[in-house]
Amino acid sequence: MKKLKYILISFLMLAVLFAKAQTPKGSVLIKNATVLTITNGTLEETDVLVENGVIKSIGKNLTAANVQTIDAKGKYLMPGIIDAHSHVALDAVNEATAPITSEVRMADVVDPYDIGLYRALAGGVTISHAMHGSANAIGGQNITLKHRYGSGNPEDLFMKEAPRTIKFALGENPTRVHGRGNGNQPRSRMGVEAVIRNGFNEAIQYKKTWDTYNAALKQKGATPVPPKYDTRLQTLVDILDGKVIIHCHSYRADEIYALINTCRDFGITNIVFSHVNEGFKVAPELAAYTMGASVFADWWAYKFEVYYSTAYNAAILTENGVITSINSDSGELIRHLYHEAGKAQRYGQLDDEQTLALITINPAKQLGIADKVGSIEEGKQADLVIFEGHPLSVYAIPQMTFVDGVKYFDINEDDNDKRLRVSATDIIEPIFLKEHDHKCMHGVDFFFTNFGRNLFEHGH
């Protein structure tokens, strides 16, 4: 009897713990909206029922008891926008001290209080890919965030179902930081490639050492000596084993093609290229060998390697079958990624569905989460945005943003002060005026105080 009671109590406690570990899930019935499903066309005057954070049904005349109903007549409903390249809600961006820092994890430095999360929600963005900066050839492990703004616990923001990803970077940034800044490899694009190849080769040896040790452990009576543990190499092993998706900062066609070849040599297929300004030159290769390209709509010429660029890039890549997304890399652009997507349509004449895919299902594919988010389908997570006006119209205004069926932004409840944490001493807290600048090289410019600093003010 006593035992039974004990077991019961344990179960109860487990249930409590389980409930506590859950992030909030909401239920809501959105009626009469123009539903932009992305994967299944546009549905006029349609209802979407969300139950416990998941899209339960899509159809006409849906009803549900005890569920909040929102009449969205005349409004557009689209899946939550996904930003495949962001640095919002991070306390640190670059561990810019070594050419390979695959051991560091952005999950360690997530700041859930960042007002940037709320601003992103106000722009309809429900998921961002919080990335390491581009100072190192192989940077840190990124974290995919769901914008569950309001919790003080960084883990509540983690999209735990998302696969692991890692930042790589090519070209001027790593060669400038480590080559010119510290006199280390890499000093040229050749050096960047060598650093990456050497890293993978070392990782292969590292894996072998541990495999040998683990095999020896299984022998009866064996007393093998444990090898040195190295998270840096272990992470590279995980990349080689296909457990981690590479997101690589890149601009020029030659460096992109070179890394494609490196990946092919090592049997790596999980790679997405970021920025990719010259991607249009290697579009067929990107389509054949990678998980796609995440680009800016029309941003270039902020440094030498980004002069050869075109606003038709996203359209050319899309038409060549490359999974293409448009990213922000910025706490400002993230507020209107639908405008950025609209630019790609303006220049490349993509249709609405192709264009909206650039900021929904395509970035979801690049992050390995397209089976869960990125479109309005039954069974998917209920990350949704209601727009006044078509989201690709220049007059579009997001009205409400939901993550897991929970409303985190409502334009009618948008008070002046949405900060979660405020200073106990200062009414006006310091504002970083350059916050909107691209943050890929965040924290790195102190390396260049001696020369040409202005040249480096922009640093994606």
Next chain:
Amino acid sequence: MNMHPKLKVFSSLLFICFFLSYNPLWAQSDPTGERRVTGTYAIKNATITTAPGKTVSGATILIKNGLIEAVGTNVRIPNEAQVIDGDSLFIYPGFIDGASSAGVTKPTDPERPSNFDPSNPPDENAGITPWRNVLDHFDFKNNQISDWRKSGFTIAQVIPDGGMLPGKAAIVVLGGNSSTNILAQNTSLGAKFRGVGGGRGSYPGTQLGIMAKFRDLYKNAEYSAQHQRLFASNSGLNRPEVNKTLEAFYPVIDKRIPIMFEVSNDLEIRRALSLQKENGFRLVLVGVTEADMVVNEIKAANAQVLMSMKLPDDKITKAKMDDLSDEIKARTKRAQDAYENNLKQAGILEKAEIPFGFTSVGGKSSDLMKNLKMMVENGLSENGALAALTINPANILGISKFAGTIEKGKLANMVIFTGPMLSEDAQVRHVVADGYIFDYEIKTKKAANGNGNGENGTANIAGDWEYTSDTPAGSSGGIMTIKKEGESYKGTITYANPAGSGTATSEMNNISISGNYLTFTFDVAAGGMSLEVTVSGDINDNQFSGNMSLADFGSYPLNATKKPNQSTR
């Protein structure tokens, strides 16, 4: 302050014989006159709080050779005891500082080797020195020690200064100068989220790198220990590579000592907790200020807490709201709420039943009682305040067998106030540490007239003051000129220019006078940075005597005399 070397004639010849025959030290002469004649003291008829919530009045406490011999209302006072009349005194267990940087200097960074690789620096260049013993970088005679003792502290765990893993801590008693005063060494491993790499571009440079480096070191320390065990009990194995960084982790891995993680906000608390969860070490969070968001997590992890005794400056609660726009009004209100929430943190921890202690790191000894009272006004119980200064840190440091309460057999450590500890006018009269008695002068509120003080008993400070100050760098001095402007004061201070020859002048800031207690600050530019100097002390008959403290560098006496023949009204 002076120790009790007061001569007392032994009334018992027998006792002299006892010492002559059994303690040869006492047989020698003492030309310095510093050695105390008796180690036996009795404080009679005092109000004694032996532990939080346990107070006896009219009680006597007997101290013998550094230990508490007896305490109660029925204590026989031996003849050799020096008796202190405790009629109006309130005795508490000596305060314990869970983590202190007093008297600790930061070791100089080693030279970078000629083949220095910033991506893979030697441990010592990367702030990774867990093998260091803080006592090698600790000066017991530093003024900060006597400052903290003056506010009631009798035991402190001193923690090393440095990078992400600065070294091992030690526990010292703030006793007499003739002893090493060490109670225990290598008592915990220090850890920080601040490295030395950031500003100098070497690994690890950010919290990203520090977290990753910590994990790798910990894991490799476990493997290294395993290797050593295997090597000791098997033949045919490669020898283990001895690595002092990894070996320094062994007592942490064996859970013999905890890691003292310095944290500056709730996110850093979470980061320390996640490292603990992954690796399973004992964790003490040092410098906690924002606990309300993480009390459940702290409890679940069974982590121990040393709260910062520092509180934010109140720049906000008296803001004039009338002329502000609605938006600024709302923002001001939020900042006020945030400020008040800061004051409530100690009470929140107490309610969550987390038995926290205090750390003095970053705090000022002169603010201790003021801040404690504010915490009590904002939800901390009086017993909780005392516990946080006594039994809680004793438990956290693992020294409750001999410290933390006033009981027979414990170390004679206590603080003796002129009133109940948290009452308005209570002042420290004596501190007993390791059986040594330290006396402090009581500041009485002077009458309004006849002593150079102005109306309402407030000293008139306007005028020119000539001051001198003694620092390790030598004696220096200058002129302070104070003028009254309306209800407040303005002034300037001159001093030897640290950046060259001649004198430099700075504005005096935050000049405040209450009764005869004067405080002000001024900024000194040195080596490209601005250093804030805080001066505080008492004015009596146109004489100022006090201390100046230079942030982390220590506190030094400063005395001034007001120049006569000046019209100062």
